[in-house]
Amino acid sequence: xxxxxxxxxxxxxxxxxxxxxxxxxxxxxxxxxxxxxxxxxxxxxxxxxxxxxxxxxxxxxxxxxxxxxxxxxxxxxxxxxxxxxxxxxxxxxxxxxxxxxxxxxxxxxxxxxxxxxxxxxxxxxxxxxxxxxxxxxxxxxxxxxxxxxxxxxxxxxxxxxxxxxxxxxxxxxxxxxxxxxxxxxxxxxxxxxxxxxxxxxxxxxxxxxxxxxxxxxxxxxxxxxxxxxxxxxxxxxxxxxxxxxxxxxxxxxxxxxxxxxxxxxxxxxxxxxxxxxxxxxxxxxxxxxxxxxxxxxxxxxxxxxxxxxxxxxxxxxxxxxxxxxxxxxxxxxxxxxxxxxxxxxxxxxxxxxxxxxxxxxxxxxxxxxxxxxxxxxxxxxxxxxxxxxxxxxxxxxxxxxxxxxxxxxxxxxxxxxxxxxxxxxxxxxxxxxxxxxxxxxxxxxxxxxxxxxxxxxxxxxxxxxxxxxxxxxxxxxxxxxxxxxxxxxxxxxxxxxxxxxxxxxxxxxxxxxxxxxxxxxxxxxxxxxxxxxxxxxxxxxxxxxxxxxxxxxxxxxxxxxxxxxxxxxxxxxxxxxxxxxxxxxxxxxxxxxxxxxxxxxxxxxxxxxxxxxxxxxxxxxxxxxxxxxxxxxxxxxxxxxxxxxxxxxxxxxxxxxxxxx
Amino acid sequence: xxxxxxxxxxxxxxxxxxxxxxxxxxxxxxxxxxxxxxxxxxxxxxxxxxxxxxxxxxxxxxxxxxxxxxxxxxxxxxxxxxxxxxxxxxxxxxxxxxxxxxxxxxxxxxxxxxxxxxxxxxxxxxxxxxxxxxxxxxxxxxxxxxxxxxxxxxxxxxxxxxxxxxxxxxxxxxxxxxxxxxxxxxxxxxxxxxxxxxxxxxxxxxxxxxxxxxxxxxxx
Ligand SMILES: Nc1nc2c(ncn2[C@@H]2O[C@H](COP(=O)(O)OP(=O)(O)OP(=O)(O)O)[C@@H](O)[C@H]2O)c(=O)[nH]1
Ligand SMILES: [Mg+2]
Ligand SMILES: [Zn+2]
Ligand SMILES: [Zn+2]
Numbered sequence: 001x002x003x004x005x006x007x008x009x010x011x012x013x014x015x016x017x018x019x020x021x022x023x024x025x026x027x028x029x030x031x032x033x034x035x036x037x038x039x040x041x042x043x044x045x046x047x048x049x050x051x052x053x054x055x056x057x058x059x060x061x062x063x064x065x066x067x068x069x070x071x072x073x074x075x076x077x078x079x080x081x082x083x084x085x086x087x088x089x090x091x092x093x094x095x096x097x098x099x100x101x102x103x104x105x106x107x108x109x110x111x112x113x114x115x116x117x118x119x120x121x122x123x124x125x126x127x128x129x130x131x132x133x134x135x136x137x138x139x140x141x142x143x144x145x146x147x148x149x150x151x152x153x154x155x156x157x158x159x160x161x162x163x164x165x166x167x168x169x170x171x172x173x174x175x176x177x178x179x180x181x182x183x184x185x186x187x188x189x190x191x192x193x194x195x196x197x198x199x200x201x202x203x204x205x206x207x208x209x210x211x212x213x214x215x216x217x218x219x220x221x222x223x224x225x226x227x228x229x230x231x232x233x234x235x236x237x238x239x240x241x242x243x244x245x246x247x248x249x250x251x252x253x254x255x256x257x258x259x260x261x262x263x264x265x266x267x268x269x270x271x272x273x274x275x276x277x278x279x280x281x282x283x284x285x286x287x288x289x290x291x292x293x294x295x296x297x298x299x300x301x302x303x304x305x306x307x308x309x310x311x312x313x314x315x316x317x318x319x320x321x322x323x324x325x326x327x328x329x330x331x332x333x334x335x336x337x338x339x340x341x342x343x344x345x346x347x348x349x350x351x352x353x354x355x356x357x358x359x360x361x362x363x364x365x366x367x368x369x370x371x372x373x374x375x376x377x378x379x380x381x382x383x384x385x386x387x388x389x390x391x392x393x394x395x396x397x398x399x400x401x402x403x404x405x406x407x408x409x410x411x412x413x414x415x416x417x418x419x420x421x422x423x424x425x426x427x428x429x430x431x432x433x434x435x436x437x438x439x440x441x442x443x444x445x446x447x448x449x450x451x452x453x454x455x456x457x458x459x460x461x462x463x464x465x466x467x468x469x470x471x472x473x474x475x476x477x478x479x480x481x482x483x484x485x486x487x488x489x490x491x492x493x494x495x496x497x498x499x500x501x502x503x504x505x506x507x508x509x510x511x512x513x514x515x516x517x518x519x520x521x522x523x524x525x526x527x528x529x530x531x532x533x534x535x536x537x538x539x540x541x542x543x544x545x546x547x548x549x550x551x552x553x554x555x556x557x558x559x560x561x562x563x564x565x566x567x568x569x570x571x572x573x574x575x576x577x578x579x580x581x582x583x584x585x586x587x588x589x590x591x592x593x594x595x596x597x598x599x600x601x602x603x604x605x606x607x608x609x610x611x612x613x614x615x616x617x618x619x620x621x622x623x624x625x626x627x628x629x630x631x632x633x634x635x636x637x638x639x640x641x642x643x644x645x646x647x648x649x650x651x652x653x654x655x656x657x658x659x660x661x
Numbered sequence: 662x663x664x665x666x667x668x669x670x671x672x673x674x675x676x677x678x679x680x681x682x683x684x685x686x687x688x689x690x691x692x693x694x695x696x697x698x699x700x701x702x703x704x705x706x707x708x709x710x711x712x713x714x715x716x717x718x719x720x721x722x723x724x725x726x727x728x729x730x731x732x733x734x735x736x737x738x739x740x741x742x743x744x745x746x747x748x749x750x751x752x753x754x755x756x757x758x759x760x761x762x763x764x765x766x767x768x769x770x771x772x773x774x775x776x777x778x779x780x781x782x783x784x785x786x787x788x789x790x791x792x793x794x795x796x797x798x799x800x801x802x803x804x805x806x807x808x809x810x811x812x813x814x815x816x817x818x819x820x821x822x823x824x825x826x827x828x829x830x831x832x833x834x835x836x837x838x839x840x841x842x843x844x845x846x847x848x849x850x851x852x853x854x855x856x857x858x859x860x861x862x863x864x865x866x867x868x869x870x871x872x873x874x875x876x877x878x879x880x881x
Contacts, residue, residue, distance in 0.1 A: 049716040153850045
């Protein structure tokens with residue numbers, strides 16, 4: 001690493017002042033903003049801090065294991081549950097009736113349980129000393145306990161945990177088994193709190209976690225998340241940011257962890273849990289029912305400008321609509337029931353079907369997706385210099401490290417969008433500058449200079465540089481991470497070089513995202529794997545902003561669909577034609593027979609056409625979504641396989657390219 | 662930076678026999694007595710020598726509260742600004758904050774608002790805060806009256822204690838109170854009457870100041 005350069009020349013060594021001096025200084029001007037000190041940490045200071053971080057590591061490891069055990073406990077109870085439908089006890093299967101057990105409805109899951117299998121608890125009223133009695137089935141009462149004991153109640157989602165080793169024979173990256181489970185099977189936090197945040201905050205009964213919204217001043221928090229290991233991560237980042245390490249290595253976690261005690265296997269697994277902070281909501285424990293993602297793309301975008309960080313909290317609410325789920329036991333496809341928290345199914349990772357040698361790459365690697373909205377999204381190194389003579393700010397996007405993976409192979413195609421944020425919190429330029437895309441890497445070397453002209457010297461003080469990194473893809477650019485870098489240290493003469501951790505979405509990243517143009521419009525698609533009919537259900541909901549093709553400034557759009565490869569029938573479908581509109585609404589459903597296993601190797605081709613009578617139809621746009629998609633598309637595909645019998649809905653951008661296949 | 666090889670913390674740290682784990686953070690200007698406060702609580706020791714904390718440190722202590730065992734991981738942060746990037750990285754994981762000033766040091770009191778901004782910027786949304794005026798044993802040098810401290814706490818909507826790490830005044834009480842507040846929040850979030858959640862609560866969340874300072878001081 002060569003970012004030493006931003007710091008002082010030899011003369012400026014930090015000398016530890018005597019205790020007395022320090023005490024005096026504290027008396028006089030105190031610690032607050034006495035100085036703009038940016039002295040790098042001395043080696044002994046670094047060592048001290050690192051030793052604390054290591055001590056903490058041990059605690060974190062133990063914590064992850066403890067939480068893993070808590071989760072497993074609930075899972076075991078869930079596994080033993082009979083789930084025989086509304087007329088018998090969810091747990092023991094006893095049927096209800098006049099002479100038989102009385103039916104008790106669990107407060108949380110609203111399922112029927114018998115008295116033996118439930119507990120009553122007293123809940124407090126806040127306004128008075130009264131309490132009220134409620135009944136919970138054993139699963140839900142255990143879940144509440146687990147929610148408390150793990151700290152999930154506070155972080156509004158389960159912290160990372162390591163599955164107990166018994167179920168964890170091969171903690172590898174390759175398959176969705178073992179230790180990585182926790183990350184894989186929990187509803188991805190990204191899906192809940194990023195783009196698909198339900199707009200209406202479905203504040204729900206019972207376990208609603210109360211949010212005080214005194215957050216008006218928090219516009220630029222770095223995404224959500226909390227607890228657990230990220231602290232370590234963050235701290236290490238901070239150490240790196242402050243102190244150019246003597247080890248001269250890339251500022252990633254590994255430079256510290258490399259020689260920390262746990263054996264390689266666990267380390268790998270831990271690496272996962274660091275990287276892949278996904279959060280489950282308590283809802284997923286209580287209610288394995290509907291998890292319909294809201295579809296209001298635009299409303300959502302708007303609201304995210306004002307309450308981007310609050311949404312994180314609001315959306316992690318609990319069971320709202322409790323629809324009884326089909327009895328999954330009846331389905332007998334390639335699923336194995338895992339001790340998964342979300343009580344969803346996981347695909348047995350084996351791909352014995354005689355594919356090419358690199359099959360493993362093709363099995364979607366769940367671990368590496370769902371990465372939005374974690375707090376540590378990698379690193380960005382920039383070098384900024386100002387030329388007063390021409391009032392130009394030259395920003396070199398040097399490189400980024402450890403960006404989130406966006407495709408099944410664990411790669412990303414990143415580029416940066418850059419703007420200046422003025423002291424009053426507005427972007428200075430309406431047009432964002434962007435770098436070229438660096439393909440297929442999570443560690444891009446951009447080395448590209450973006451020049452902002454018309455920057456007055458006095459502007460530098462209060463302004464910052466905002467860099468948002470996106471994944472370049474035909475069907476939508478997924479946000480990878482962003483950073484706001486204060487420009488006050490930038491001076492006329494020398495280059496200011498800094499390495500910063502990337503954070504989650506905020507209103508600037510949203511602005512950068514919205515500045516993208518999608519000339520071909522968007523499409524709303526809802527996917528569901530129906531286990532009864534053993535089919536992928538595709539609901540084509542609507543399109544917006546399609547291109548006008550006809551002389552009247554409009555089009556007559558319809559949508560064609562095909563799933564490939566399709567061993568069954570090679571079925572093709574199309575929707576009806578919507579005449580004279582650029583924003584057609586279809587809401588038509590199509591069934592493609594398939595197995596979850598096959599879906600892991602299939603791709604859905606969606607094309608939009610303008611119906612022309614008498615001549616050939618005009619192509620309007622396309623969307624390809626499947627196992628080898630990226631970002632949000634891949635996410636939706638995997639969600640659909642992971643959580644069958646639920647609709648997973650997302651907006652996608654249409655590409656102007658006809659998919660060649 | 663004591664505590665590293667100390668067998669006592671190791672015993673506590675390794676102790677897996679507990680129900681809840683709370684992470685607490687002590688913040689405040691340099692020399693207000695954060696480290697002394699923690700040492701008093703965890704080791705029942707005090708020294709008048711001042712060794713300014715380097716970056717961060719923590720101690721672990723398991724306490725009983727309402728027949729539950731609560732393991733506390735208490736982070737002691739450096740007040741000096743040069744460590745700010747490191748210390749703020751730990752805000753995210755903290756359920757509770759002890760925000761400390763020194764009753765003999767006006768500046769440390771004036772900084773409270775800035776620390777509050779740091780909490781709001783970096784901490785998890787529902788973290789609980791207690792304001793603490795330390796060194797109350799030094800009556801002759803006191804510059805911040807109890808009343809001023811209490812008023813500020815009221816304004817911020819947090820609870821308030823005056824303490825002395827030296828004379829062991831209120832040290833335990835502060836931790837116990839913070840643990841209680843967090844426990845309350847926990848049961849509120851899970852076992853409370855749903856219709857009332859979200860209505861006016863006497864929580865320890867920082868209330869927003871009307872003059873809300875924009876927090877442009879993110880220096881990352
Ligand atoms: N009289 C008196 N002195 C105290 C008390 N608490 C701390 N001190 C003294 O104040 C000085 C600073 O205490 P520390 O605990 O090291 O301060 P700190 O807040 O940890 O400072 P940083 O680590 O730099 O942030 C030391 O000399 C302590 O002995 C107290 O309650 N009463
Ligand atoms: Mg200290
Ligand atoms: Zn029963
Ligand atoms: Zn229940």
